[in-house]
Amino acid sequence: MAIAEEKKLQSYCLDIAKRARQASTQLGLLSGDIKNAWLKASGQMLCDRSEELLAANRRDLEAAPSFGLTEAQSDRLRLTSERIESIAEGIRQVATLPEPIGEIIETTIRPNGLEIQKVRVPLGVVFFVYESRPNVTADAAAICLKSGNAVILRGGKEAAHSSRAIVEILIAAAKQTGVPEHAVQLVATQDREAVGYFLSMPEWIDLAIPRGGEGLIKRVATEAQMPVIKHFSGNCHVYVDTAADQEMAGAIVVNAKCQRMGVCNAAESLLVHADVADSFLPNICQRLYDEGVEIRGDEKTISLFSRAHRATDEDYRAEYLGPVISVRVVPSLEDAIDHINRFGSGHTDAIVTDQSSTAKKFAAAVDTAAVIINASTRFNDGGEFGLGAEIGISTDKFHARGPCGLKELTSYKYIVYGEGQTRA
């Protein structure tokens, strides 16, 4: 890039960031009513102006083959009246969630009479980089604004026209309802350098959230000079204990693996206690196989189900997001825990057992965002957890772990009420 061009791009990004910071200052003081009015107006306007959205989306769809998108990817990109209605409904849903900002998290009265309140406040400015479908544009803006944060959206080139049309509507709704105009901004350039510039502005941007493939997440995690909420891979396990109800275990394994294969909370690995391998494995392998799932197992698995292939360590580490499962027979609960802590990605790990002491041991020792006892891994999800809306599922431990809803996009401040106290 020519120096002049580089400077222009840099100053374009800086202007966006500064406007976002300014908007965030106002946004943090807005009442819940105004934010909710914006959410409702946005939902309404998305439906009212659906022709405009569909036209923009057609341009993205026409360009899709030139980006090498598969048929399935094109389909995920496609907007229809129904999909627009569902995006609008998602935004309206966010309006019904309790107001997070200003919540008094804790109150303490000290012996000297000071009242110390811990109060929920926004983080400030969120930089959201994503590769996904157009609905993410609307979802991310809704969650960020409801939690009092200004957002800078940098979507993928494949959905550029659709995202721009959506953001134009969100901004029109903002003007109508008294939300700062620059509370939502879309980065208009697809220049890769632009992402780097935003990631180097910790004084203007408080949080970066990448959503997409591992390459994007790694890049953001490495370059960002501000905190990042990461959503790395979901290598989720189901461990079937010796004391498991095998019928329940079978239903959970099949649901966790097959109900939807391409998602982060789908099971990728099955661990079975040696004592129940003979009775449980042949049947469950057959059921998975019948669902079109390839089995990659250890020797014991292969000895019990001949159509299984040999699993490598790479398999035990893999997030397949598709019709493959790795299987291992483990001699003990401790071995199951060790396996998960070694190969897992800290996303979602389930145990099926009738023994409460076993479940407790597993829950305490497995280092993961969500331990699921006697249910499917597929439940680790903002909606299923009752958060109402989520911006991703964090596999980090710092600040936010698991599904990230409104609260996870907030910070807090202390407000101390005195009557002239001084320190002795």
Next chain:
Amino acid sequence: MAIAEEKKLQSYCLDIAKRARQASTQLGLLSGDIKNAWLKASGQMLCDRSEELLAANRRDLEAAPSFGLTEAQSDRLRLTSERIESIAEGIRQVATLPEPIGEIIETTIRPNGLEIQKVRVPLGVVFFVYESRPNVTADAAAICLKSGNAVILRGGKEAAHSSRAIVEILIAAAKQTGVPEHAVQLVATQDREAVGYFLSMPEWIDLAIPRGGEGLIKRVATEAQMPVIKHFSGNCHVYVDTAADQEMAGAIVVNAKCQRMGVCNAAESLLVHADVADSFLPNICQRLYDEGVEIRGDEKTISLFSRAHRATDEDYRAEYLGPVISVRVVPSLEDAIDHINRFGSGHTDAIVTDQSSTAKKFAAAVDTAAVIINASTRFNDGGEFGLGAEIGISTDKFHARGPCGLKELTSYKYIVYGEGQTRA
């Protein structure tokens, strides 16, 4: 450094980090009783072995002039029987705090019967880099271990012998009480490179905490590939509103500035509403002047107190940590807020006012870890807030803000209890 030496150092650091990770896995499952037994035994052994500590400390004191330490710095380094007793007492205090790990933060029962618990867990391994007095070695270890984290301590060279003697005792107490031996490790080398190696190991270390001068904090913040809890400067303000009780305001300003000048929650800047400048400023400036404080003010201040010097923007940004205060007369509450948000460091900012609406506006709009209404800034402190013990005061917004006690060194996991639920 020769390549062979570099490799040796790197592998030394890696070994420490791996041992810490292993210890943290065990530590996270330890009962509060065992951790408390360790704290009490540590306190006892520090007192019992005080001769050993004093001898080690004498070696540090003898070397102090060669490090260019001032008399005052040497004094802070000095251990006495009383100071050892007070370190021990600090550790015993931590034993009396409620157990943070395993706390059920929230419970939700979903319509499908799933019970979702959000449970407090340790972060894992903390890398603590500090330049301060020997007592920090003991405090940091106590807080990290009580919150279930293994800690790698890298103290300053000035206190190397004292820190080593303290850590030896903490490890002896660990062996006695069943705490993993490598839960507390001291980095034996003073090599600067070693810090860099630890900061590049996000797979083994979950959190870095620098405590010391701005240079150290900046270095850690820049190099760390894991999250950092930063404690940047405390440029704390007191704003005296038009509706302030001037007697109260005077007492608060003098206490905030003078009660202890070298600490982060001391006031560095005084803002006075124009309407009360004439009545309030001459008197308060004289009182501060009498306490030996240099006044650096704007023109209005100088016109009211002739011994004031002219303040620059640098003054308004400064954390003096000493007998200087910057002063500005502001035309309105909004100007006070803007000044603080522009020049402040987000640490502690106080308002003195009788008007509750003014206090609320200030509390909402000032972007700071602690807003103090009608009391001294000096109260922003873990002990004063009732946290019991703190590892620093965070000026970040992410994860932990304000005083960092036990809870701020923890994360959470979700534990979901089902009865065979699968997702439809």
